[in-house]
Amino acid sequence: MRNPYRSLMRSVGHTQWFSDLGKDLVTIDRAVQKSTRGKVSLVGNGTVPQLLLTVTGRRSGQSHTTPLLYAPDEGSFVVVGSNWGQTAHPQWTYNLIADQRATVTIKGVKTPVLAELAEGALRKRLWALATDSWPAYTTYADRAYSREIRVFSLTPVLLAPGTLMP
Numbered sequence: 001m002r003n004p005y006r007s008l009m010r011s012v013g014h015t016q017w018f019s020d021l022g023k024d025l026v027t028i029d030r031a032v033q034k035s036t037r038g039k040v041s042l043v044g045n046g047t048v049p050q051l052l053l054t055v056t057g058r059r060s061g062q063s064h065t066t067p068l069l070y071a072p073d074e075g076s077f078v079v080v081g082s083n084w085g086q087t088a089h090p091q092w093t094y095n096l097i098a099d100q101r102a103t104v105t106i107k108g109v110k111t112p113v114l115a116e117l118a119e120g121a122l123r124k125r126l127w128a129l130a131t132d133s134w135p136a137y138t139t140y141a142d143r144a145y146s147r148e149i150r151v152f153s154l155t156p157v158l159l160a161p162g163t164l165m166p
Contacts, residue, residue, distance in 0.1 A: 034065060036108075048134050051077060052105040053154075058098035065105075066092045071126075071133040073153065077104055077113070078126045080134075081150035085143030093150045104154055113154040126151045 034052070049072065054065045071078040081093040096102060100115040118126045130151060131137045141149050 049106075051079075053079065053092060053096075054103040054105070055092050055095040056099050056101070058095050064092065064095065066090070068092075069134050070154075071129040073126065073129055075156065077154040078130050079152050079154060080127075080130045080137055081152070082137055082140040082144070083149075085140035087145055087147055089147065089150060093152075096152060101157075102154065104156075112157045114157055116153045116155070118151040118153055122153070123151050126153060 048069045051068055051070050052065050053068050054063050056062070057064055068079045081090050083090040096115045097117060102113050102115055104111045104113050116122075127137075137149070
């Protein structure tokens with residue numbers, strides 16, 4: 001059955017006003033998701049799969065959590081550093097490049113992951129998955145001018161009980 005809310009969101013996702021509003025909503029959504037351990041979101045709301053990505057700051061060493069849309073890929077998660085089409089990469093992408101270890105939280109379940117910055121044929125394949133899930137990424141890429149939007153594959157790391165992430 002077709003979800004009219006999902007269709008509407010996928011349509012307005014291309015508009016500039018939605019991107020402007022989205023940047024502000026992410027700050028509020030981050031607090032809502034953190035307080036509900038990722039179980040409630042203002043942004044995704046069932047239209048596109050959403051996760052919380054927790055990375056370590058490359059300068060501060062502190063944990064930073066960002067709500068992101070994702071596309072599933074054979075047990076991994078595809079995330080896109082679109083930054084709503086701004087000309088600069090989002091900070092979480094720099095942190096993920098500096099330290100590929102991160103944590104994904106989906107509906108309250110935390111999963112350690114290792115990130116891979118996709119390039120070449122892998123990037124092309126993952127970009128297709130991401131834009132199929134959220135078509136507005138193509139509009140954000142157009143707005144980003146010469147910046148190639150970063151695409152990452154986040155692969156879960158299976159750990160033995162009591163083991164720290166490598």
